[in-house]
Amino acid sequence: MTEKQNKKQFVRIWVELDMNDVKEHLIISDESLGSCAVCREVGIDIQTAKVCPSCKTEFRYVTAKPRGFQKEVDPKILARIRVKCPHLTIVDWADYDHGQGKTSAREFLKL
Ligand SMILES: [Zn+2]
Numbered sequence: 540m541t542e543k544q545n546k547k548q549f550v551r552i553w554v555e556l557d558m559n560d561v562k563e564h565l566i567i568s569d570e571s572l573g574s575c576a577v578c579r580e581v582g583i584d585i586q587t588a589k590v591c592p593s594c595k596t597e598f599r600y601v602t603a604k605p606r607g608f609q610k611e612v613d614p615k616i617l618a619r620i621r622v623k624c625p626h627l628t629i630v631d632w633a634d635y636d637h638g639q640g641k642t643s644a645r646e647f648l649k650l
Pocket residue numbers: 575576577578579580591592593594595596
């Protein structure tokens with residue numbers, strides 16, 4: 540009899556989110572420190588800060604930029620974020636970035 544091994548990995552689950560809501564409650568992680576997407580405050584401890592020390596934004600989402608020329612964030616970085624911020628929903632950088640572009644274009648065109 541073979542036992543099934545626990546094979547955990549990160550998978551993308553598609554959910555519909557209001558990108559304005561995401562941006563209003565987002566911390567952008569860079570390893571152990573993060574920056575607030577609202578006021579751009581930097582050097583925020585992603586593990587302990589539940590709100591932005593500067594603008595008091597409540598963090599509900601976290602994202603990380605891919606390194607260098609990589610298209611996707613290293614799963615090891617996602618694993619570290621998961622351990623440090625179990626209370627936050629991880630948003631893929633490309634989805635966040637794309638959402639911002641759409642919003643900006645829409646605002647620009649006054650749609
Ligand atoms: Zn802030």
